[in-house]
Structures are given as C-alpha cells and as structure tokens.
Amino acid sequence: MTTIRDVAKKAGVSVATVSRYLNDSGYVSGEAARAVADAVKELKYELNPVARSLNTKKTNIIGLIVPDITNPFFPELARAVEDVALTYGYTVILCNSDENPEKEKNYIETLRKKYIDGFIVTSNQLDAPHYANIPLPIVALDRAINANIPTVASNNREGAGIGTRALLERGCKKILFLRGPEELNPANDRYEGFMDVIRHSGIEHHVAICPFHFTESEKIVESILQEQKDIDGIFASSDVSAAGALKAANTLGISVPDELQIVGFDGIAMGEMLSPGLTTVAQDIYKMGAIATRVLIKRIENQTEEQHFYEVPVELKIRGTTRSVEE
Incomplete structure (x- = not known):
C-alpha cells in the first residue's frame, strides 16, 4: 500500500x-x-x-436529526438535504431520535466525536438549551430551536388560516381541529392560525390534541365522530393525522366529502395516493430541506449568511376530500 x-x-x-x-x-x-x-x-x-x-478536524459529513422517520414528511425532507449536500461534496448521516430528547443528545455527542462538520436538526423540544453550547454550525429545520440558530420553516400560522377558510368557504358548520402535540412550535402556530379564523366565524368547533401518527389519529377521530355526529369538517395539523381521520370516516361509513370534508397540512406525496386524494395546505418540503442544507454549508465554510430566518410559502392544494366552493 x-x-x-x-x-x-x-x-x-x-x-x-x-x-x-x-x-x-x-x-x-x-x-x-x-x-x-x-x-x-x-x-x-x-x-x-x-x-x-x-x-x-473536517470530514465533509453533515448530521441530520429527525424525530420520526416513519412520518413521510421527514424522509421527503431528508431526500432534499441529501441531494443538495452531495452537490457540495458532503455526505449526510440520518439520525432518528424517536421524539426522545435523550436519544437526540446522544446522537449529537456521538457525532461530535466523529468530527461531524455540522447539524441540521428537526427537534421536538420547545426549549433545547444544549444546542446553544455546541461549537459547531447548526441549522434548525421546520422547528425553531433558539434565536441564535438559523431556522428554515413554513408560515404555519398563515397556512392554518388558509386551511380553515377552505372548509368555511365550502359550507362547513362544525369543524374538528386536530391539534398537534403542544410541545411543538409548528403545531402551536397552526392552532393559532386556526383560531384566528374561527374566532371571527361564529361557527361551532372542537379541538382535540392529536399526535402526528396515523393509528392514534384514526382512533381519536373515530371516537369523536361517534359522539359528535354533526361534525362536517376536519382540519388536521398534519397530513398523517388527516389520513387517520379519513380512515376513521371510512370505518364509520361517513362519506367524504359529501358528509365530511377533510383538510390536512404538509403536502406529503402520500396525500395524492389516498382515495379520495387529500386536500392539504402544502409546504414546499424539498425547498425547505434544500435551503437548510445550503445555509449549513455556508456556515461550515465560513461564508456570510444572507439572513437568519427563512420562511417558505405554503399553498392550498384542493383534492377529493373537499367539495368545490359552488357546492
């Protein structure tokens, strides 16, 4: 040799x-x-x-920490991060924290010892002070960590308002809002966006805490729909929860969208595969991952940052789980 x-x-x-x-x-x-x-x-x-x-002390390796790899939103983010990283000569190590703060910290400490160049983090923690003391470039993706770390996210509050208005415009009189976990900033922002519109609508509404998981969402929605049979609209703060709601409606023999209209939030590819297709407030998931990667690499290579907060617009995509406005 x-x-x-x-x-x-x-x-x-x-x-x-x-x-x-x-x-x-x-x-x-x-x-x-x-x-x-x-x-x-x-x-x-x-x-x-x-x-x-x-x-x-440089490896051209980036750590990407996500909370739940089974949620289709995060593999789509990971794909964008990997695609862009490779064009700059970087390799990505994907870490699934299972929404566990201790596992998240363990990944960080382990990768630091391997001379990782930086991290892109989607954290489930509202307050994560341990990130502030890490002497490595970090970018928060989808969920802010603290004011000193650059963040790439969608306008969750505005997007929730758009989704809520879509149901009202289509004649919904009693809406169930599937609020995400209270410890997540995006879920809280989406709740505020929902309430911004509902407060001025005067219509009846119900809010249920619901994790971003299909099976749990299905169970929660099925139970609520059995008790409150007059709910005619559901706005879910994630597409996975919306898919669970759609399954629950199907189990109960409730016709979507004739008797019940459903809107999700995320814009994952799975939404188009459902039957009927899921109406959703779509984030530009690929763009979010791509921006976060470019920002991190700039920080790794000591280039000047253009800004500290990057907000990606959302878009309402109408599919089969909602009726047309004319109806």
Missing part, C-alpha cells in the same frame, strides 16, 4: 509538504504542488479519509 512517505520520496519533497498539499492546510509552491500531484497520480495514492479528518 502506497504511503504518504512514498509520495514525498517520489515528488522529492518533505512529508510535511505532501500533507499540506493534500489537506490544503498551508503554503505549497507551484512547483512542489505539481510534483506532488504527479506523484499521487503515478502511485495511485488515496488519502485515508479517517486520517484526514484527524488532521483537519
């Missing part, structure tokens, strides 16, 4: 010069650089990435 000493001998320079050239960590004259490059090519020398990371 060819070593750095073999390259130095072939190029007629010192081992230190070869190291500086390979790691781009100091001055190397043009003549010496050409000699080393020729020696590397002739000897087919490959720099050990582990050895390089020990020398430079």
Whole structure:
C-alpha cells in the first residue's frame, strides 16, 4: 500500500509538504504542488479519509436529526438535504431520535466525536438549551430551536388560516381541529392560525390534541365522530393525522366529502395516493430541506449568511376530500 512517505520520496519533497498539499492546510509552491500531484497520480495514492479528518478536524459529513422517520414528511425532507449536500461534496448521516430528547443528545455527542462538520436538526423540544453550547454550525429545520440558530420553516400560522377558510368557504358548520402535540412550535402556530379564523366565524368547533401518527389519529377521530355526529369538517395539523381521520370516516361509513370534508397540512406525496386524494395546505418540503442544507454549508465554510430566518410559502392544494366552493 502506497504511503504518504512514498509520495514525498517520489515528488522529492518533505512529508510535511505532501500533507499540506493534500489537506490544503498551508503554503505549497507551484512547483512542489505539481510534483506532488504527479506523484499521487503515478502511485495511485488515496488519502485515508479517517486520517484526514484527524488532521483537519473536517470530514465533509453533515448530521441530520429527525424525530420520526416513519412520518413521510421527514424522509421527503431528508431526500432534499441529501441531494443538495452531495452537490457540495458532503455526505449526510440520518439520525432518528424517536421524539426522545435523550436519544437526540446522544446522537449529537456521538457525532461530535466523529468530527461531524455540522447539524441540521428537526427537534421536538420547545426549549433545547444544549444546542446553544455546541461549537459547531447548526441549522434548525421546520422547528425553531433558539434565536441564535438559523431556522428554515413554513408560515404555519398563515397556512392554518388558509386551511380553515377552505372548509368555511365550502359550507362547513362544525369543524374538528386536530391539534398537534403542544410541545411543538409548528403545531402551536397552526392552532393559532386556526383560531384566528374561527374566532371571527361564529361557527361551532372542537379541538382535540392529536399526535402526528396515523393509528392514534384514526382512533381519536373515530371516537369523536361517534359522539359528535354533526361534525362536517376536519382540519388536521398534519397530513398523517388527516389520513387517520379519513380512515376513521371510512370505518364509520361517513362519506367524504359529501358528509365530511377533510383538510390536512404538509403536502406529503402520500396525500395524492389516498382515495379520495387529500386536500392539504402544502409546504414546499424539498425547498425547505434544500435551503437548510445550503445555509449549513455556508456556515461550515465560513461564508456570510444572507439572513437568519427563512420562511417558505405554503399553498392550498384542493383534492377529493373537499367539495368545490359552488357546492
């Protein structure tokens, strides 16, 4: 196996010069650089990435921490992060925290020891002070962590208002709002957006705390619909919860959208696969992941940040779980 000493001998320079050239960590004259490059090519020398990371403390690896990989929203985010990272020469390590703060912290500490270059984090914690003390670039994705960490997110409050108005415009008289976990900022913002519209509508409404999980959402909605048979609209603060609501309606023999209209929030691809297709307040999931990755790489490479908060617009996508306005 060819070593750095073999390259130095072939190029007629010192081992230190070869190291500086390979790691781009100091001055190397043009003549010496050409000699080393020729020696590397002739000897087919490959720099050990582990050895390089020990020398430079840089690995071109990004950690992506998500709370629940079974929620289709997060694999779609991960795809965008990976696509963009690869174009800049970075590799992504995906970590699933299972909505567990201790597991989240463990991932961070473990990857820091491996000389990770930075993190993109979707945290389930409203208050995460441990991130403020990490001496590495971090970008918060979908959910803000603290004021000192750049954040990429959608306008959740405005989006919830759009979704609520869509149900009102289609004649709903009693709406069930499936509020996400109270410890999540996006869920709280969506609740506020719902209430912004409902307060001025005068219509009857019901709010239920509902996790972003299909099975739990199905059970919660089925129970509520059995007790309150006059609910004619559901606005769910995630598409996964909306899918659970649709399944519950189907189980109870409630026709969607004739008897019950449903609107979700996220815009995941799964929504188009449902029958009927899910009307949703769609986030540009790919764009969110792409922006977060570019912002993080800029921070890793000590480039100037254009801004600290990036808000991605949302869009109402009408499909089969709602009627037309004319109806």
